[in-house]
Amino acid sequence: MRYRFTLPRCVVGGLAAFVTAAGLLATPATAAPAPTAPAPEAAAQPAAASGPRPAPRAGTPTVPEEHAARQTRPLSPDRFQPLDAPRRTLRLAAQACDPADFATGSGAELVAAVRAASTGCVNTLFGVSGATARDIFREDRMVAVAKAFAGTAAAYPGDNSTSARQLVLFLRAGYYVQFNHPEDVGSYGPALASATRRGLDVFFANRHSRDVSSGNGDILAEAVVLTDSADQQARYLRVYRRILSGYNSSYDAIPGMLGAVNSVHTPLWRGNWNPAYVRAVAADPAVLDSLFRFALRHRGMLGGERSYLVSNAGMTLTRHVEHPALRATVRPYVRALLKASRITGRTAPLWVAVASQAEYYDKERCSWYGVCGLRAKLLKAALPVSHPCDATHTVRAQALTAEQLAATCADVQGQEPYFRSVVKSEGPIPGQYASTLDLVVFASRTDYQTYAGTIFGIDTNNGGMTLVGDPSDPANKPLAIMYQKEQDNGFTARIWNLNHEYTHYLDAREDMKGDFGQQISVPTVWWIEGIAEYVSYSYRGLSYPQAIAEAGKHTYRLSTLFQNTYGNSDVTRTYAWGYLAARYMLERHPEDVADVLAHFRTGDYRGGYAVYTDRIGTAYDADFDAWLTDCAAGACERPAA
Numbered sequence: 001m002r003y004r005f006t007l008p009r010c011v012v013g014g015l016a017a018f019v020t021a022a023g024l025l026a027t028p029a030t031a032a033p034a035p036t037a038p039a040p041e042a043a044a045q046p047a048a049a050s051g052p053r054p055a056p057r058a059g060t061p062t063v064p065e066e067h068a069a070r071q072t073r074p075l076s077p078d079r080f081q082p083l084d085a086p087r088r089t090l091r092l093a094a095q096a097c098d099p100a101d102f103a104t105g106s107g108a109e110l111v112a113a114v115r116a117a118s119t120g121c122v123n124t125l126f127g128v129s130g131a132t133a134r135d136i137f138r139e140d141r142m143v144a145v146a147k148a149f150a151g152t153a154a155a156y157p158g159d160n161s162t163s164a165r166q167l168v169l170f171l172r173a174g175y176y177v178q179f180n181h182p183e184d185v186g187s188y189g190p191a192l193a194s195a196t197r198r199g200l201d202v203f204f205a206n207r208h209s210r211d212v213s214s215g216n217g218d219i220l221a222e223a224v225v226l227t228d229s230a231d232q233q234a235r236y237l238r239v240y241r242r243i244l245s246g247y248n249s250s251y252d253a254i255p256g257m258l259g260a261v262n263s264v265h266t267p268l269w270r271g272n273w274n275p276a277y278v279r280a281v282a283a284d285p286a287v288l289d290s291l292f293r294f295a296l297r298h299r300g301m302l303g304g305e306r307s308y309l310v311s312n313a314g315m316t317l318t319r320h321v322e323h324p325a326l327r328a329t330v331r332p333y334v335r336a337l338l339k340a341s342r343i344t345g346r347t348a349p350l351w352v353a354v355a356s357q358a359e360y361y362d363k364e365r366c367s368w369y370g371v372c373g374l375r376a377k378l379l380k381a382a383l384p385v386s387h388p389c390d391a392t393h394t395v396r397a398q399a400l401t402a403e404q405l406a407a408t409c410a411d412v413q414g415q416e417p418y419f420r421s422v423v424k425s426e427g428p429i430p431g432q433y434a435s436t437l438d439l440v441v442f443a444s445r446t447d448y449q450t451y452a453g454t455i456f457g458i459d460t461n462n463g464g465m466t467l468v469g470d471p472s473d474p475a476n477k478p479l480a481i482m483y484q485k486e487q488d489n490g491f492t493a494r495i496w497n498l499n500h501e502y503t504h505y506l507d508a509r510e511d512m513k514g515d516f517g518q519q520i521s522v523p524t525v526w527w528i529e530g531i532a533e534y535v536s537y538s539y540r541g542l543s544y545p546q547a548i549a550e551a552g553k554h555t556y557r558l559s560t561l562f563q564n565t566y567g568n569s570d571v572t573r574t575y576a577w578g579y580l581a582a583r584y585m586l587e588r589h590p591e592d593v594a595d596v597l598a599h600f601r602t603g604d605y606r607g608g609y610a611v612y613t614d615r616i617g618t619a620y621d622a623d624f625d626a627w628l629t630d631c632a633a634g635a636c637e638r639p640a641a
Helices: 105-114 121-128 130-139 141-155 164-180 190-205 214-229 233-245 255-263 267-271 273-285 286-299 307-322 324-339 348-363 362-368 375-383 402-423 443-457 497-510 525-539 543-551 576-587 589-599 607-616 621-632
Strands: 385-388 393-397 438-442 465-467 479-481
Touching: 105 141, 105 164, 121 164, 121 267, 130 141, 130 164, 130 255, 130 479, 141 164, 141 190, 141 267, 164 190, 164 214, 190 214, 190 233, 214 233, 214 255, 214 267, 233 267, 233 273, 255 267, 255 438, 255 621, 267 307, 273 324, 286 324, 307 324, 307 348, 307 375, 324 348, 324 362, 348 362, 348 443, 362 385, 375 621, 385 402, 393 576, 402 438, 402 525, 438 443, 438 497, 443 479, 479 497, 497 525, 497 589, 525 576, 543 621, 576 621, 589 607, 607 621
Parallel strands: 393 438, 438 479
Antiparallel strands: 385 393, 465 479
């Protein structure tokens, strides 16, 4: 993944999670895919829920590894993900769905359309705006769906056979879109608030909302996030406590139930911006005790697959120390959790999560907690190795051996001339400050998710990240932040996505002038991620099985891939199809690539975009389709030259 600058997050320092929340994070980033196959996997696909809130602190989320292969972008909904503040979800695969289908007809017809739609279809509604947003989500239509949810909740059977999830997801989408585009949707008032509360009250009172099952888990999680979307956090403190106290080992084999438990961190985190919530917690701080007891009781899970549940509990609890009325209650809990964990080792995820919040929200007490100068403490503890490869490359590592350090240096030093031979670069773009690179390597994905967010202010729900910063700043110091995998993964020293991340750095230094915002000011993702994948595989002399399999599906036209953005593309379209587009253009039309890059290298992104959108347009679509047939038949089994 490539981040050209550290963007302010919608949240705080790092709620680890499988579920995350609702709020929104538009992350302009290029992501290094997370771990799974030989191909880099992307950061998690953000989700949406209520609306964005002020972002007090950069943060880093964590999610179970099986949910990590996704891309980071503007939040949208459907399943949970790390909690960086409440942001949330893994977007379901895109479904054929027209938002206009929800924009006409009576309230009853709207309800019928929502019930009949797939959750993936309803999920697309988080992205609407303008007149369409008003036609779909104006208050009277939201009220109709909220009333339908209340009726459905009364007879809720513990699964989605009555389409309860679609109704809740629609309401979440409405609140999200209205928060972000109030001028389009119009205002929401007491009628909707009352109808939504009624639906949630009935749902949580239904005994099946307590079922420990996959059928209930996903819907329960959505309903909990809806309490936040509707700013009703104060009303459901007992529900959140019930969910936290109800967790036991029977949940562990049910991802939906784990997601439901983690979902409470959305309202408990974001509620801190709601004065009514803060007053309610001050009047009855039992929920803070629930968070403390959860973190303390389940410390044994730290370092394992469900570690995020514990670190999120500690982080969410500590977040409340911001409020003077709550400090007398929160401070002893925070100190106790810090004493019950350590800066390194198995309990580090809890210590770092708690310490990062304590230092930020209660800075005047940092010495009492023992967290003053936290970033320096973490750098010393987590990255003790500093090894200069040469005058421009330095490896900062947690546990690389001397042999691994030497191999890593040799790998990237050899990749640089190879990259230049592919893109026909004559060297760095003049006048840019991006001549050095620190390659940061954590010992594991867990360590990456534990430390990187607090140290570097990044999202860690991905397979690595490159920060090229502001090339116009003489003090600019690019970073490529990665981690080692336990098993051999085809990369030198088992450093996941090493060559993908290093290509991002080289591409930013030699092909794309300016900062990340400039580079994605037009759709350039086909090139940014495509060239990173292309060079990573071809430099290592490997074929790309996933891309070859995708080629046989003929899913996309080249002209469609030219329009790739981080908002409209899933992981497969971004990485595998980006590779195919870049490889095709380099093999069949190198002169056009040279023309595009000539524009990019001067910062003329509009001009470069015009080459492949206006001049080429659809002209290569038929040839690309034929090339895909050859690729799938074996031509791409040979590594790219």
